[in-house]
Every structure is written in C-alpha cells, then in structure tokens.
Amino acid sequence: MHAWPASEVPALPGKGRDLKIHDTATQGTITLAPGPVARIYVCGITPYDATHIGHAATYNAFDLVQRVWLDTKRQVHYVQNVTDVDDPLLERALRDGQDWTELAERETSLFREDMTALRMLPPQHYIGAVEAIPGIVPLVERLRDAGAAYELDGDVYFSVESDPNFGQVSNLDAQAMRLLSAERGGDPDRAGKKDPLDPMLWMAARPGEPSWDGASLGRGRPGWHIECVAIALDHLGMGFDIQGGGSDLAFPHHEMGASHAQVLTGEFPMAKAYVHAGMVALHGEKMSKSKGNLVFVSALRRAGVDPAAIRLALLSHHYRADWEWTDEVLAEAVARLERWRAAVSRPDGLPADALVEEIREALANDLDAPGALAAVDRWVDAQNASDGDDESAPGLVSRAVDALLGVAL
Structure with missing residues (x-):
C-alpha cells in the first residue's frame, strides 16, 4: 500500500531541541x-x-513530532497502518450495500488526498492489515505454542496473564478495563475465556465474511491488536521512540499491543513513550463515527476552505486537550491565516531569528502548538505596527511556519 506525496520541509538556520513529551504509561513528561x-x-x-476533524487532529499531532525531530537534523522512520478489514468496516459495507474492499480503497484514497492537502508528512511504510496477514499468522502461532494464547471454538485468544507488565500502558484498574473492552471492540462477557480481558488474536472464518489461510490456525482473519504489532515489529523493532494515536487507543489497543510484543520478544517496553491525542467534539459530544456527528476535511475543502486554515484551527488547541469544533474556531483560523500572509508579504520586516527559537522552544515543550502560534502572532502584530528593515525576515518566518508548523504562507 502506498502513502501520499511528501511536501518539502524548508531548512532552517540552527538546530532544534530534543522533544519533551507526555508519556501515558508514566503519566509524566519525558525527554x-x-x-x-x-x-x-x-x-x-x-x-x-x-x-473527519478528529482524525486530522490526531495526525497533526504526530506530524509535529516528525517536524521537531527533523529540525534536530535526525532522520525519521515513521510507520502507519490501515485497518482495512475489521468488524466496523464490514458492518458499514453491509449497511450501504457495498463491497467492503471497494469501500476501504475509496476511503483510504480520500484519506491520502486530505493528508496531502493538510501537508502531513507521510510515513515511510504505510501498511494495510490485509497485506500484513502473512506476517501476522506466524506471530499468533508463536504465542499459542508458547502457552500465551489458547483456542476457544476455533478462535485464538491472547492470555493477558502471560505478560507480567500488562496494564502498565493505561494504568487502569480491572473494572475500568472491562468496561472499555466492551465499549471498544472487545468481548469480555464471552463464556469460556480464561480472563474477560483476553483479546482475540485470530478469528475463525464466519459465514459471509472475508477470511484468509491461517496455516495451523485455520481460515480466518486477525484480531485488531496483533495487526499493529506485526507491522511495528517488522519495520521498527522493539523499543521504538513513540507509539501514537488518539486517547481512545490507550486501552485496549495500545495496552494489548504492548503485551503481545513484550511476550513475543521477551523485551520491555515496546515503546519508549505512549503518546495520545485528545478527542474533538461537535455540538457537545465527542466526534465519532457511531454517532455520525462528523466534520469532514474533504467537505471543508470542497466548500472552499483553505487547508492551511484547517491546519491552523487544529494547531490552536494543545494536542492532548479535548476540544470542540465550531464555526468560530474555523473563522479565527481563517482570520489568523490572512494576518500572517499579509505580514510576510511585505518586502522587509522585523528580525525573526528570536521568533524561530520561540517556535522551537514551544514545540519541544510537549508540542505546545498554541504557544507557537502566539509567538507568531506577536511577531505579526509588531510587524504591522512598525517599519522593519530586515529583508530576510518575512522569508524566514514563512520558512519557519512551514517547516515547524506545516502551514504554507
């Protein structure tokens, strides 16, 4: 599966700072x-x-991570998956009378277009769950053969008891885990499981549903968590720097994935930091597919909204915060974009070296994008209030905002 084209990241003078980031597992900031x-x-x-905007907010957060690292003159090895076979996808295809593969291909293509428009830097490896199945099957077999997984009516489940570090990603108690498991795709009430929290590794083929050859597992399809584990271990190995996603993935997805990987490899932890973005609401409720209260990036683009303004709207909220999308949020972003573009369109301006360092400092401090925007606002206000004579300043500001914030002025 291919990703989307990369926009050029301008080079800046000097060097960025190491990233301090909030780690869900330790509940603190680590460098x-x-x-x-x-x-x-x-x-x-x-x-x-x-x-939808919730998606865009999440990927914007981890795009900032890439930009901070690139500014430190590092290379970035970024991997992202596509869960292109799963119960919700199959249910939507059945509801709409569509072939599930066509639905997945169309929506993935639209996602690529939106990421390109928003200037999100692409992953080096963009892997679909279906194409990862040949690598998933051996991992499930290894877990089963090691006694860390068991069969139940043809399905294969992971035993959470096999990982002594289970629970150290989300730090939730058993009751909270059970409630979230039921809410987020698990089956804690299924009879016969060793532990209600045990997640499925391999689902035996069901009538009318897609299935693949699972060697000694029989025909079926993989569970949700093992898909990401197989892809991450194949392309990154253990102990990679950041495992990222929305805050609703901390449990069960990242918790279970970490346990799978740790039992498979005997190493701990799977990732040095577990980083989670907040949820975006609309009309007072979390934006979600099940509720249908969604604002789509593609719809905003069709309505003529500049993608740079959409990105500024996302950046105006701290990545870990839960916030609400409103017409006012977008209007403020449109107005900010106009002010910024007017300020950098002048032939000269106020010196901007200090501004570049302010943006760097804000982003290195747990991706404080609102702080970075405020720094640019101050330079723009000063630029509009006085006459500067630094001919290089407007260009430097444009390059810094592009390189570090992903906004093309």
Whole structure:
C-alpha cells in the first residue's frame, strides 16, 4: 500500500531541541533523545467515514513530532497502518450495500488526498492489515505454542496473564478495563475465556465474511491488536521512540499491543513513550463515527476552505486537550491565516531569528502548538505596527511556519 506525496520541509538556520513529551504509561513528561534515526508508529484509520476533524487532529499531532525531530537534523522512520478489514468496516459495507474492499480503497484514497492537502508528512511504510496477514499468522502461532494464547471454538485468544507488565500502558484498574473492552471492540462477557480481558488474536472464518489461510490456525482473519504489532515489529523493532494515536487507543489497543510484543520478544517496553491525542467534539459530544456527528476535511475543502486554515484551527488547541469544533474556531483560523500572509508579504520586516527559537522552544515543550502560534502572532502584530528593515525576515518566518508548523504562507 502506498502513502501520499511528501511536501518539502524548508531548512532552517540552527538546530532544534530534543522533544519533551507526555508519556501515558508514566503519566509524566519525558525527554526523548533518539539516535540518528527516530522511530515512530502511529495507528491509522479504519477506512470508512474518513477523514473527519478528529482524525486530522490526531495526525497533526504526530506530524509535529516528525517536524521537531527533523529540525534536530535526525532522520525519521515513521510507520502507519490501515485497518482495512475489521468488524466496523464490514458492518458499514453491509449497511450501504457495498463491497467492503471497494469501500476501504475509496476511503483510504480520500484519506491520502486530505493528508496531502493538510501537508502531513507521510510515513515511510504505510501498511494495510490485509497485506500484513502473512506476517501476522506466524506471530499468533508463536504465542499459542508458547502457552500465551489458547483456542476457544476455533478462535485464538491472547492470555493477558502471560505478560507480567500488562496494564502498565493505561494504568487502569480491572473494572475500568472491562468496561472499555466492551465499549471498544472487545468481548469480555464471552463464556469460556480464561480472563474477560483476553483479546482475540485470530478469528475463525464466519459465514459471509472475508477470511484468509491461517496455516495451523485455520481460515480466518486477525484480531485488531496483533495487526499493529506485526507491522511495528517488522519495520521498527522493539523499543521504538513513540507509539501514537488518539486517547481512545490507550486501552485496549495500545495496552494489548504492548503485551503481545513484550511476550513475543521477551523485551520491555515496546515503546519508549505512549503518546495520545485528545478527542474533538461537535455540538457537545465527542466526534465519532457511531454517532455520525462528523466534520469532514474533504467537505471543508470542497466548500472552499483553505487547508492551511484547517491546519491552523487544529494547531490552536494543545494536542492532548479535548476540544470542540465550531464555526468560530474555523473563522479565527481563517482570520489568523490572512494576518500572517499579509505580514510576510511585505518586502522587509522585523528580525525573526528570536521568533524561530520561540517556535522551537514551544514545540519541544510537549508540542505546545498554541504557544507557537502566539509567538507568531506577536511577531505579526509588531510587524504591522512598525517599519522593519530586515529583508530576510518575512522569508524566514514563512520558512519557519512551514517547516515547524506545516502551514504554507
């Protein structure tokens, strides 16, 4: 599966700072200092109802991570998956009378278009769950053969008891885990499981549903969590720098994935930091596919909204915050974009070296994008209030806003 084209990232004078980021597992801020190549895995979409603003906010957060690392003169090895076979996708295809593969291909294509328009830097490896199945089957077999998984009516489940570090990603108690498992795709009430929280690794073929050859597992399809594990281990290995996604993935998805990987490899932890973006609401409720209260990037673009304004609207909220999309949020972003473009369109201006360092400092401090925007606002206000004579300043500001914030002026 191919990703989308990369926009050019302008080079800036000097060098950025190491990233301090909030880690869900430790509930604190840690400083990441990767080697020459920083490694990040971000969980991708299930391709239906893409791309809504909640998606865009999540991927914007991890795009900022890439930009901070690139500014430190590191390379970035970024991997993202597409869950192109899963119960919600099959249910949507059945509801709409569509072939599930055509639905997945169409929505994935739309997602690529939206990411390109928003200037999100693409992953080096963009992998669909279906294409990963040949690598998933051996991992499930290894877990089963090691006694870390068991069969139940043809399905194969992972035993959470096999990982002594289970629970250290989300830090939730058993009751909270059970409630979230039922809410987020698990089956804690299924009879016969060793532990209600045990997640499915391999689902035996069901009538009318797609299935693949699972060697000794029989025909079926993989569970949700093992898909990402197989892709991450194949392309990044253990101990990569960031496992990222929305806050609703901390449990069960990232918790279970970490346990799968840790039992498979005998190493801990799977990732140095577990980083989660907040949820976006609309009309007082979390934006979600099940509720249908979605604002789509593609619809905004068709309505003539500049993608740079959409990106500024996302950047105006801290990535970990839960916030609400409103017409006012977008209007403020449109107005900000106009002010910024007017300021950098002048032939000269106020010196901007200090501004570049302010943006760097804000982003290195747990991706404080609102702080970075405020710094640019101050330079723009000063630029409009006085006459500067630095001919290089407007160009430097434009390059910095593009390189570090992904906004083309």
